[in-house]
Amino acid sequence: MLYALVENLQNWLDSVGLYPVVQVMFQLEFRAFFAVLLSFGIVLVLMPKLIAQLRSVKVTDDPEFYGKDLNAIMASKRGTPTMGGILLCGSVFLTTVLLADVVHSRYVHVSLIVLVWLAGVGAWDDWMKLTQAARDKRNGGKRSRDGMLAWEKLVFQFGIGVIASWFIWQAATVPDAHVMNLPFQRTYLPTPTEAVIQPLDIAPGVWQMGLITFMLLGSFMIAFTSNAVNLTDGLDGLAGGTLLIAAFAMMVLTWISASQRASYFLMVPYVPGSGELMVIAGAMAGACLGFLWFNVAPAQIFMGDTGSLAMGGLLATIAVCVRQEALLVLIGGVFYLEALSVIMQVGWFKFTRIRFGEGRRILLCAPAHHHFQQAGWKETQVVGRFYLIAITLAIVALVSLKLR
Numbered sequence: 001m002l003y004a005l006v007e008n009l010q011n012w013l014d015s016v017g018l019y020p021v022v023q024v025m026f027q028l029e030f031r032a033f034f035a036v037l038l039s040f041g042i043v044l045v046l047m048p049k050l051i052a053q054l055r056s057v058k059v060t061d062d063p064e065f066y067g068k069d070l071n072a073i074m075a076s077k078r079g080t081p082t083m084g085g086i087l088l089c090g091s092v093f094l095t096t097v098l099l100a101d102v103v104h105s106r107y108v109h110v111s112l113i114v115l116v117w118l119a120g121v122g123a124w125d126d127w128m129k130l131t132q133a134a135r136d137k138r139n140g141g142k143r144s145r146d147g148m149l150a151w152e153k154l155v156f157q158f159g160i161g162v163i164a165s166w167f168i169w170q171a172a173t174v175p176d177a178h179v180m181n182l183p184f185q186r187t188y189l190p191t192p193t194e195a196v197i198q199p200l201d202i203a204p205g206v207w208q209m210g211l212i213t214f215m216l217l218g219s220f221m222i223a224f225t226s227n228a229v230n231l232t233d234g235l236d237g238l239a240g241g242t243l244l245i246a247a248f249a250m251m252v253l254t255w256i257s258a259s260q261r262a263s264y265f266l267m268v269p270y271v272p273g274s275g276e277l278m279v280i281a282g283a284m285a286g287a288c289l290g291f292l293w294f295n296v297a298p299a300q301i302f303m304g305d306t307g308s309l310a311m312g313g314l315l316a317t318i319a320v321c322v323r324q325e326a327l328l329v330l331i332g333g334v335f336y337l338e339a340l341s342v343i344m345q346v347g348w349f350k351f352t353r354i355r356f357g358e359g360r361r362i363l364l365c366a367p368a369h370h371h372f373q374q375a376g377w378k379e380t381q382v383v384g385r386f387y388l389i390a391i392t393l394a395i396v397a398l399v400s401l402k403l404r
Contacts, residue, residue, distance in 0.1 A: 002025060002098050002099060028255070028258070028275045028276075028278060028279070029255070029278075031099045031100070031279050031282075032251060032255075032278040032279050032281070032282040033282060034099060034282075035095050035096070035099050035100075035279045035280075035282035035283040035286060036282045036283070036285050036286035036289070037286060038095050038098070038099070038283070038286065039091045039092060039095040039282070039283040039284075039285075039286030039287040039289075039290065040286035040287070040289045040290040041286075041290070042087075042090075042091040042094065042095065042287075042290070043087055043088065043091050043286070043287050043289075043290025043291055043293075044290045044293060046087055046091075047084070047087055047290065047291070047293070047294050047301065048294075050081075050084065050086070050087050050301070051081050051084075051294065051300055051301050054081035054082070054083065054084075054301070055081055059081055059082060059083055059130055060078075060079045060080060060081050060082065060130075061077065061078070061079075061080050061081070061082040061302055061304075062078050062079070076298070077236075077299070080299055080300070080301065080302055081300070081301045081302070082126060082130070082301070082302040082303075082304040083123065083126050083127075083130075083302075083303075083304040083306050083307075084291065084294070084295070084301040084302055084303045084304060084306075084307060085119065085122060085123075085303040085304050085305070085306030085307020085308065085310060085311070086119075086123065086306055086307075087291075088287050088288070088291050088303055088306075088307040088310075088311065089115055089116075089119040089287075089306065089307060089310045089311075091283070091286070091287040091290070092115060092280070092283045092284050092287050092314070093112060093115060093116065095279075095282075095283035095286065095287075096108065096111075096112060096279060096280050096283050097112075099279050099283070100276045100279040100280060101276050105273060105276040106167060106168075106170075106171035106273070107168070107171060107273060107274055107276060107277055107321045108276050108277070108279075108280065109167070110164050110167045110168055110171070110317060110321070111277065111280050111314060111317050111318060111321070112280075113160070113163075113164065114160055114164050114222065114310075114313050114314055114317045115310050115313070115314045116310075117156070117160045117313075118156075118157065118160065118226055118309045118310040118312075118313040118314075119306055119307075119309070119310035121148075121153060121156045121157070121305075121309055122230075122304065122305035122306040122307065122308065122309035122310055123304075123305075123306040124148065125147045125148045125153065125305045125309075126147075126304045126305050126306050128145060128146070128147045128148060129146055129147040132145070132146050132147075147305075153227075153309075154223060157222065157223035157226050157227070157309075157313065158219050158220075158222075158223045160222065160313070161218055161219030161220070161221070161222035161223050161313075162215055162218075162219045164218065164219075164222060164317055164320075165214055165215040165217075165218030165219055165222075165320065166211070166215055168214075168218060168317075168320055168321055169211055169214050169215070171273070172271070173272050173273070174199065174270065174271075174272060175202065175208055176199075176202065176263075176269045176270050176271065176323075177269060177270075177271045177272075177323065178208050178209050178214060179202065179206050179207065179208050179209070179269050179323060180206070180207040180208075180209055180217075180323075181268060181269050181323040181324060181325070181326060181327075182326055183326050183327070183330075183400060184400070184403055184404055185203075185205070185206065185404065186203050186206075186267040186404045187202060187203060187206055187263075187267050187268055187269050188200035188201065188202060188203055188264060188267050189201050189202075189203050190267070191264070199270075200264055203267075217320075217325065218320045221316045221319065221320055221325050221328070222313050222316045222317055222320070223313075224316075224336075224339065225312045225313065225315060225316035225328070225332065225335065225336075226308075226309045226310075226312040226313040226316065227309075227312070227339060228312060228332070228335035228336050228338060228339035229243065229308045229309070229311055229312030229315070229332075229335050230305060230308040230309050230312060231335075231338045231339050231342055231367045232308070232334060232335050232338045232367065232369070233302070233303060233304075233307075233308040234367060234369055234370060235297075235369050235373075235379050235382060235383050236295060236296060236297035236298060236299040236379060236383065237292055237295050237296040237297060237299070237383050238369060238382070238383045238386060239303065239307075239308055239311075240288050240291045240292045240295050240303065241288075241292060241383065241386075241387050241390070242332070242334045242335065242386065242387070242390045243284070243288045243311050243312075243315070244285055244288040244289055244292065245331075245387070245390045245391055245394050246315055246328075246331050246332050246335075246390070246394065247281050247282075247284040247285035247288060247315070248281075248285050248394070249331045249394040249397060249398060250277075250281040250284075250315065250318050250319065250324075250328075250331070251278050251281040251282055251285065252398055253319075253322055253324050253327065253398075254274055254275065254277040254278040254281055254318065254321075254322055255275065255278050256268060256401070257269060257270065257271045257274045257275075257322035257323070257324070258271065258272070258273070258274045258275030258277075258278070259275075260272075266401045266402060266404070267404045268323075268324075268401060268404075269322070269323040271321065271322050271323060274321055274322050277318050277321055277322065280314070280318065281318055284311065284314060284315070288311070291303065291307075297379055297380055297383070312335065315328070315332065316328065327397045327400070327401075330393050330394075330396060330397040330400070331393060331394050331397045333389065333390070333393040334386050334389055334390045334393070337368060338367040338368055338369065339367075341363060341366045341367050341368040341371070342366045342367050344362055344363075344366075345361060345362055345363055345366035346366070348360065348361065348362050349361055369382050369383075369386065
């Protein structure tokens with residue numbers, strides 16, 4: 001909004017002598033890093049009010065786990081306000097509307113729609129869990145559903161993934177924005193940067209995806225990442241901190257994809273117009289930074305499905321836009337390992353129950369962070385070590401851009 005105002009009023013601003021002051025709004029990097037600060041400030045100022053309000057209406061978490069040992073470990077978290085993702089998502093949305101080009105950028109439009117859609121799905125899931133006891137009471141003690149069913153969430157996640165992927169495909173102005181970008185694979189034929197006077201030719205062997213393939217990949221990434229972040233959100237500060245690291249890494253990737261010179265130099269897909277996603281990634285980083293202020297152990301509030309589903313989906317949407325799905329798997333390695341630990345645990349349990357008549361487990365508990373808790377690690381140790389893994393993976397991912 002501010003960007004559009006400056007753009008439309010630049011002649012008047014110049015006539016009154018203000019243009020030299022506000023022309024900084026045309027600098028993408030300034031708006032992106034200002035988005036970090038603004039989003040951080042919004043969460044920092046408003047979160048105490050939200051915590052107090054959630055406490056007053058008893059919107060608090062009461063986690064139940066299958067194991068007695070884990071229930072004992074997590075008992076201290078009972079009564080902590082949840083649905084903090086409302087402010088997390090609201091801060092990202094407001095900051096983006098203020099600082100990004102919301103008038104012309106289709107990528108911004110798609111990202112905001114995904115954010116709002118998945119925040120709504122998460123909020124409904126949270127609300128069903130929070131009101132289960134009241135519904136049970138109204139039904140005469142008959143147990144009602146504890147949140148949305150898994151398949152219901154998947155329908156909404158894949159649904160928005162398909163819609164978003166279609167619009168992302170249509171928004172592309174060059175064939176480069178449709179390629180399958182694989183690690184260590186050059187997108188373009190090697191050409192000295194100083195000799196580039198026109199768009200580079202796409203290298204042989206690079207797969208330019210059709211619409212259907214693009215939509216399948218995009219919807220899978222959005223749905224899977226959304227759920228992966230949701231599964232990671234089980235310890236104080238874990239999801240928020242790893243999202244913060246991923247968002248900062250995504251700021252770098254969006255800047256590269258929007259710069260023709262940088263993209264050609266690193267041989268990664270050039271996606272015109274994707275620079276505005278750097279502002280969204282910055283807003284996401286700032287919101288997570290502010291959220292961590294209140295979510296580090298002992299947490300004063302949880303983001304809930306409202307935040308985790310939306311933040312995961314938004315992160316994947318940005319990656320799909322800039323053709324960096326493969327690097328997202330590395331940058332968000334903690335998320336995907338958490339999700340895989342659940343898939344492996346459930347799959348092995350069901351297989352062994354059929355094969356041997358009793359279910360067996362690979363881990364002490366899933367997701368993986370609870371396995372380490374039951375193995376004797378303190379919560380802060382698990383979170384701190386997962387942070388170190390996330391930072392290392394993000395650095396490796398960014399360094400790998402040069403290895404093509």
